[in-house]
Amino acid sequence: MDITSHNIANVNTPGFSRQRVENKAAYPMQLPQGQLGLGVRSEQIVRVRDGLLDAQYRQTSFSLGNATVKENLYTQLESIMQEPDETGIGNLMTDFFSEFSNLAADPENTAIRSTLRQKAISLVDAFHRKDEQLASMQESIRNDTLSAVDQVNQLTGQIADLNRQITTAEISTGKANDLRDQRDLLLDKLSEYVKITYTEDQRGQLTVNTEGMNLVSGVEAKAISAKTINDGVQIRLQLMDSNGKTADVQYGRLGGMLEMYNKTIPGMLDKLDTLSSNLVTEVNRLHSAGQRLPVGDPPTPSAGIDFFTGTDAGTINISREIMDDVSNIASSVDGTPGNGEVAIAISNIRNQKMFNGGSQTLDDFYTGAINSLGIEIQKSQNTRQSQELLQQQISNQRDAASGVSLDEEMTNLIKYQRSFEAAAKVVGAVDEMMQTIINMV
Numbered sequence: 001m002d003i004t005s006h007n008i009a010n011v012n013t014p015g016f017s018r019q020r021v022e023n024k025a026a027y028p029m030q031l032p033q034g035q036l037g038l039g040v041r042s043e044q045i046v047r048v049r050d051g052l053l054d055a056q057y058r059q060t061s062f063s064l065g066n067a068t069v070k071e072n073l074y075t076q077l078e079s080i081m082q083e084p085d086e087t088g089i090g091n092l093m094t095d096f097f098s099e100f101s102n103l104a105a106d107p108e109n110t111a112i113r114s115t116l117r118q119k120a121i122s123l124v125d126a127f128h129r130k131d132e133q134l135a136s137m138q139e140s141i142r143n144d145t146l147s148a149v150d151q152v153n154q155l156t157g158q159i160a161d162l163n164r165q166i167t168t169a170e171i172s173t174g175k176a177n178d179l180r181d182q183r184d185l186l187l188d189k190l191s192e193y194v195k196i197t198y199t200e201d202q203r204g205q206l207t208v209n210t211e212g213m214n215l216v217s218g219v220e221a222k223a224i225s226a227k228t229i230n231d232g233v234q235i236r237l238q239l240m241d242s243n244g245k246t247a248d249v250q251y252g253r254l255g256g257m258l259e260m261y262n263k264t265i266p267g268m269l270d271k272l273d274t275l276s277s278n279l280v281t282e283v284n285r286l287h288s289a290g291q292r293l294p295v296g297d298p299p300t301p302s303a304g305i306d307f308f309t310g311t312d313a314g315t316i317n318i319s320r321e322i323m324d325d326v327s328n329i330a331s332s333v334d335g336t337p338g339n340g341e342v343a344i345a346i347s348n349i350r351n352q353k354m355f356n357g358g359s360q361t362l363d364d365f366y367t368g369a370i371n372s373l374g375i376e377i378q379k380s381q382n383t384r385q386s387q388e389l390l391q392q393q394i395s396n397q398r399d400a401a402s403g404v405s406l407d408e409e410m411t412n413l414i415k416y417q418r419s420f421e422a423a424a425k426v427v428g429a430v431d432e433m434m435q436t437i438i439n440m441v
Contacts, residue, residue: 015185017047017402047177058191060391062252065192067384069256074377083370092123100347104340113326131313138265145257160221163205195251212247271369273312280308290330290342
């Protein structure tokens with residue numbers, strides 16, 4: 001009755017497994033006529049739990065946590081890139097080169113030159129904005145990773161403490177069912193962050209590991225930390241244990257964050273840098289060979305001015321000469337009025353295949369980067385949906401095996417009540433017979 005009451009009270013408690021009393025016939029009394037049964041003996045109180053379903057649930061948990069994090073971060077990345085969009089880099093590059101085409105048709109038109117400079121400013125601002133937003137997103141991921149690491153350390157500390165409590169409780173009594181439920185719930189939560197493996201020793205203590213690092217060993221929790229490491233090529237975020245051992249965690253929420261910080265965001269920044277670097281190089285190569293509008297008396301043209309400065313998305317800018325005077329924009333090869341050969345050549349840069357062995361234009365390269373981002377978003381969404389469905393199915397199976405059914409508990413109560421009434425009837429009959437015998441005397 002107490003166990004049934006305990007089950008009913010915890011029907012909505014997360015992680016609780018229903019409990020059962022295992023009864024066994026008591027050791028009989030030996031009589032000349034044979035063995036006389038002495039009733040029932042309660043062997044132990046057990047919890048109904050399927051370890052295989054627990055393992056399957058935790059396997060889907062780290063996959064789901066990884067896919068969920070990556071889907072959310074890819075969606076943020078998509079909103080930063082804003083493609084296709086009027087203010088996106090792709091559209092602004094098209095406007096920039098189109099304005100050079102307009103300048104080629106009317107090289108001396110100051111209004112066109114001013115518009116061209118404004119288009120260039122918008123393009124440069126877009127590169128700067130994307131670079132800053134990606135760097136800010138990377139820093140945000142780093143902070144989230146540090147918070148996740150703290151959460152992992154809290155969970156492992158609680159698991160180690162429960163290891164101690166379980167061992168202490170089970171030395172003199174049976175299984176510490178409620179404490180084991182609490183520890184299993186912590187394992188479920190921990191498996192969202194990292195891929196875990198665990199073993200239980202004879203004392204009931206768990207050893208928990210993740211991808212080459214020990215997290216819990218008996219009553220001791222091994223704290224981990226996230227360290228920024230400069231490997232000479234890039235700055236990476238890596239997990240490190242208390243002994244300084246590093247691990248490349250790939251799974252769970254932490255694995256998703258580390259992948260986005262160490263690979264995805266730097267990859268997108270690298271593509272923006274490559275795009276801006278080639279844009280600067282090609283435009284400056286043609287522009288510096290052209291001549292600006294003639295000035296002076298008599299008017300003379302001048303050459304050798306770069307249109308852009310900088311080498312990547314964060315440093316690209318417009319040269320000071322052009323910012324000060326739009327007449328410094330080169331449009332001709334010899335400075336003769338009406339000559340717009342340089343402007344035409346620059347406008348044709350958009351059609352030059354300069355990436356991936358001469359197979360992609362500037363627009364092709366950038367569009368490919370955006371398309372790859374879209375593919376990764378779709379992939380993470382599909383993975384998250386499939387893992388979510390699989391985990392829900394396993395969770396339903398776990399609930400069916402371990403969860404509390406009020407109908408079943410009510411049936412048990414009625415069964416116990418009827419059993420008690422029958423036992424009371426036996427006691428009453430024996431008492432009545434004994435009274436009759438006493439009265440006969």
